[in-house]
Amino acid sequence: MTRLALPSETGEGLLGGPVAWVRRNLFNTPVNIAATLVALWAVVRFLPPVVDWALVRATWVGDPAACRAAGGACWAMVVEKYRLILFGLYPYDQQWRPLLAIVLFIAAILAAAHPKCWRRWLIYAIPAVLGVVGVLMWGGLFGLPLVTDDRWGGLPLTMILAISGIVLSFPLAVLLALGRRSRLPAVRAWCVIYIELWRGVPLISVLFMASVMFPLFLPEGVTIDKLLRAQIGIILFTAAYLAEIVRGGLQAIPRGQYEAADAIGLSYWQKMRLIILPQALRLVIPPLVGQFITTFKDTSLVIIIGLYDLLSSTKAALSDPQWRAFYVEGYVVAAMIYFVFSYLMSQYSQYLERRLSAGTRRG
Amino acid sequence: MSRDTAALDPSRQFHHWWNNERFRGILYQVLLLAAVVGVGWFLVSNTLTNLNARHIATGFVFLDHEAGFGISEHLIDYVPSDSYLRAFAVGLINTVEIAVLGIVLTTLLGIVMGVLRLSSNWLVARLAAAYVEAMRNVPVLLLLLFCYSGITVSLPLARNAYSLFDCIYLSNRGLKLPAPVWDASTQAVTAALVAALVLATLVSAFARRQLDRTGRSLPVARITLGLVLGLPLAVFLAGGAHLSFDVPHLAGFNFAGGVTVSPEFAALLLGLVAYTGAFVAEIVRSGILAVSYGQTEAALALGLTRMQVLRLVVLPQSLRVIIPPLTSQYLNLIKNSPLAVAIGFPDLVSVANTAINQTGQAVEGVTIIMTIYLGLSLLISVLMNWYNRRVALRGGR
Numbered sequence: 009m010t011r012l013a014l015p016s017e018t019g020e021g022l023l024g025g026p027v028a029w030v031r032r033n034l035f036n037t038p039v040n041i042a043a044t045l046v047a048l049w050a051v052v053r054f055l056p057p058v059v060d061w062a063l064v065r066a067t068w069v070g071d072p073a074a075c076r077a078a079g080g081a082c083w084a085m086v087v088e089k090y091r092l093i094l095f096g097l098y099p100y101d102q103q104w105r106p107l108l109a110i111v112l113f114i115a116a117i118l119a120a121a122h123p124k125c126w127r128r129w130l131i132y133a134i135p136a137v138l139g140v141v142g143v144l145m146w147g148g149l150f151g152l153p154l155v156t157d158d159r160w161g162g163l164p165l166t167m168i169l170a171i172s173g174i175v176l177s178f179p180l181a182v183l184l185a186l187g188r189r190s191r192l193p194a195v196r197a198w199c200v201i202y203i204e205l206w207r208g209v210p211l212i213s214v215l216f217m218a219s220v221m222f223p224l225f226l227p228e229g230v231t232i233d234k235l236l237r238a239q240i241g242i243i244l245f246t247a248a249y250l251a252e253i254v255r256g257g258l259q260a261i262p263r264g265q266y267e268a269a270d271a272i273g274l275s276y277w278q279k280m281r282l283i284i285l286p287q288a289l290r291l292v293i294p295p296l297v298g299q300f301i302t303t304f305k306d307t308s309l310v311i312i313i314g315l316y317d318l319l320s321s322t323k324a325a326l327s328d329p330q331w332r333a334f335y336v337e338g339y340v341v342a343a344m345i346y347f348v349f350s351y352l353m354s355q356y357s358q359y360l361e362r363r364l365s366a367g368t369r370r371g
Numbered sequence: 372m373s374r375d376t377a378a379l380d381p382s383r384q385f386h387h388w389w390n391n392e393r394f395r396g397i398l399y400q401v402l403l404l405a406a407v408v409g410v411g412w413f414l415v416s417n418t419l420t421n422l423n424a425r426h427i428a429t430g431f432v433f434l435d436h437e438a439g440f441g442i443s444e445h446l447i448d449y450v451p452s453d454s455y456l457r458a459f460a461v462g463l464i465n466t467v468e469i470a471v472l473g474i475v476l477t478t479l480l481g482i483v484m485g486v487l488r489l490s491s492n493w494l495v496a497r498l499a500a501a502y503v504e505a506m507r508n509v510p511v512l513l514l515l516l517f518c519y520s521g522i523t524v525s526l527p528l529a530r531n532a533y534s535l536f537d538c539i540y541l542s543n544r545g546l547k548l549p550a551p552v553w554d555a556s557t558q559a560v561t562a563a564l565v566a567a568l569v570l571a572t573l574v575s576a577f578a579r580r581q582l583d584r585t586g587r588s589l590p591v592a593r594i595t596l597g598l599v600l601g602l603p604l605a606v607f608l609a610g611g612a613h614l615s616f617d618v619p620h621l622a623g624f625n626f627a628g629g630v631t632v633s634p635e636f637a638a639l640l641l642g643l644v645a646y647t648g649a650f651v652a653e654i655v656r657s658g659i660l661a662v663s664y665g666q667t668e669a670a671l672a673l674g675l676t677r678m679q680v681l682r683l684v685v686l687p688q689s690l691r692v693i694i695p696p697l698t699s700q701y702l703n704l705i706k707n708s709p710l711a712v713a714i715g716f717p718d719l720v721s722v723a724n725t726a727i728n729q730t731g732q733a734v735e736g737v738t739i740i741m742t743i744y745l746g747l748s749l750l751i752s753v754l755m756n757w758y759n760r761r762v763a764l765r766g767g768r
Contacts, residue, residue: 033493040492047494194400198407208745210706212720213737220733224418301508308510312712319513326520335520343509343517350508 072330082334086341089325093341096161096316096324102153106164109141113167121356123363134175141168157235161316163345165235169307169317173242174250174300180243181250186280188255199251206248211309214241219313238310246303253295257288293364297357301350308346318342418734427731434459440725442717444633455726462722463743469639469718470705470747476644477704478697481651488656499652506649511707515642519714522634532626540619546632547619556607563606564599571595635716639708647704651697658693659685690762698755702748709740719743 034044065080068087075082086093095106116137119125145164147154160168187199206214218241219234226232232240261284269279311320322342326335422429434456441451445461446468487499506514523543527533532542540547551557571594578589619626662685670684671677709720720740727736 033491036491040490043490043492043495047492047498050498051494192396192400195403198403205745208748209741210709210720210744212709212712213740213744216720216724216727216740217737220727221737224421224733225414226421227417228420228424305508305510308512309710311512312710319510319516323516333524335517335524339513339517339520343513346510346513347505347508351504354508 072333075334082331082337085325085331085334085337089328089331089338092162092325093318093322093338094162096165096321097159098161098164099153099155099159102147102155105144105147105152105155106160106162109144109164110167112137112141112144113164113171116171138168138172138175157233160235162321163318165316166304166307166318169239169242169310170300170304172239173246173303173307174296177243177247177250180247181254182285184247184251185254185258188251189258203248203251206245207252211242211245211306212312214245215309215313217241234313235315238313238315242303242307246299249299249302250296253292253299254288256295257290257292258284260291261288290364294357294361297353297360301353301357304349304353305346318345422734425731429734431735433726433730433732433735436730438726438729440729442722443715444636444717455730458722458726459719459739462717462719465711465717466705466708466719466743467747469636469643469708469711469716472640473643473647473704473708474701476640477647477651477700480644480648481700482655484648484652485655485659488652489659503649503652506646507653511642511646512710512713514646515638515710515714518641518645519634519638522638532621540626542626543634544626544631545634545637547626548630548632549618550630559606560603563603567598567602570602571598574598633716635711635714638714639711639716642710643704643707646707647700650700650703654693654696654700655689658689661692662688687762691759694755694759694762698752698759701751701755705747705751706744 035041060080062081065078067075067078067080067082067084070084072082072085075084091100091103095103098106116134120130120134141164143149144152145155145160145168146157184199184203187195188203190196190199215238218237222237222240223231265283265287266279269283274282307317308319310317311323316324319342322338326332326338331338419429435454437452438455438458439451440458442449442458442461444465446464447457447461449457449461484499484502487495488503490496490499522545526541526543528543532540532544532547534540539549574589574594575591578591582588619631666684666688667680670680675683708718711718712721712724715721723736723740727733730736
């Protein structure tokens, strides 16, 4: 029996031409007609003014007076301040270094994202990239002038905090996840306390702790600068969240795998390293990407303890009284940078989920 | 001792005692404990030395001292000469206020957006999706700063404020609303409202019992609406239809009278709700999608109406999927509320920060913050787990 073509319920496809599609998806019931009209009214009411503001009457180069005269968006403000927004207070003539750092980071992320590169060398390559970026930013070697990290800022700082936060917290997270599933009661209890304590407090209070309490913890005469303290805070905090993700993966591995590894006489660490973790970590890549997005956005909180990340340097650019009125443009540009990274990563994570489940999906 | 047990256990007799699994387990745990205690002792002793060197007394005695700083928004009486303890209480109350209002508004916004995203109307679904994607992919702090700049930079000065019926004013000093004067009439109306809510709860419990027993259902929604609107209105009319309001009016550069929603409070609430609402929308959407369409079809085949299908069949099942992730979103909202520091709203962390800067009692201040947030998180978890057990499948696990 041939199956009759039903009108698509999801509204995909242009079955029967555009008019039929519009009827089916926008004007099929009285409620829908009303909803469509309201939505259309909203779009017509707000979209043209926004386009007019952002593009038609916008000023691309000029001073605040020119912007005010044109009455539209003042992208001139961004053109004027983009170096401050992107690189913070990094010495002007050395700003090729943070730019190169951004390029390196993006290349590393792209490589790490490609399933073809999921090999052992990646485990060494990522920390190597972090090291290279560190040398590049600090300088003092290979004839690069030294730039202390209180002058770092903008997008590179955001990326450093986020990427180091995830990468360096990962080993700790794996240990915590294994510890939480350990048969040794003291180990398990300690891991549970660590994970739940960190997950129960806001990141801000962790950053506060890193900023005001951490110096008290150190022996006299030893000081650690603010960026490193914040980074340590972010690593310890992120590890608790990552540990729960990894634990989810460990729980999803069938018991047969554990028992088989025991049966062939592997030690605990061999079993984990060779059998369990490779399978468990593969399962949790999508939530790991999700955590990466969260950490990437959350690094913006370092503004509270006075570090100049992307958002903070945008705010600094807007504190110039001349340009203060054009805060929308500044925040829109910062938001677009965050959006592009986060959105691409979340799309990637969805793609990955489909790809990873391809072997087990039904139907 | 471990050598003896190894010797007694036939399977282990060829192993050295250091290969004994139980012995190793104990050894690892002792080592871990020693490391934890060691690091802890190292940190504590350093801290004590440092505090001594800086002449800062440890302990919570400073809570009794005069705070000496003003707090712009307080729901309980507060003056700078009050103690630090009271200042912390003011901060905590502000945090709780933001948390409660935020959770209620976020839930409403999230449900609306989640349902709209599933709408069969293409345009509506796309608009809702655009909202969700835009909010989820930018930092919440950016939203807060944007809202705050929006209110303080773009809204007009107090004397040019937007006004509605000359009693509601919107300016860069915030939103001014008329406040009802607390007299006999308002008290009676409030009492009537509370009584109506209690009655409505009783009616719905009775209706559920009757539905279970006889299968007949009462129009609970209509009765509730009638009670909640009707009873206060009746009392209001019986009392001579007299209500007096304290209407805000311009005095100098700002308004006097009425109640104020400050720019800081509004920006914080707006930013948190817009951000968390997007995540809740996704949770609601996936919860509804998790109920298979066969359930809806079966319910329709039984002759239930569309509303009944949603209320009796789809929602109870999707709630099971929704509640656990919803709990973590509530917790996220609370944990994001200290971002108030960035825009100057005096929440707990902001008050504690001032206290730490003034007294140098960093350890105590951070301890208070962490303890209170842990307590709040625990409270929400316990409440939501209790609710989750109520909606979960009975028997099962």
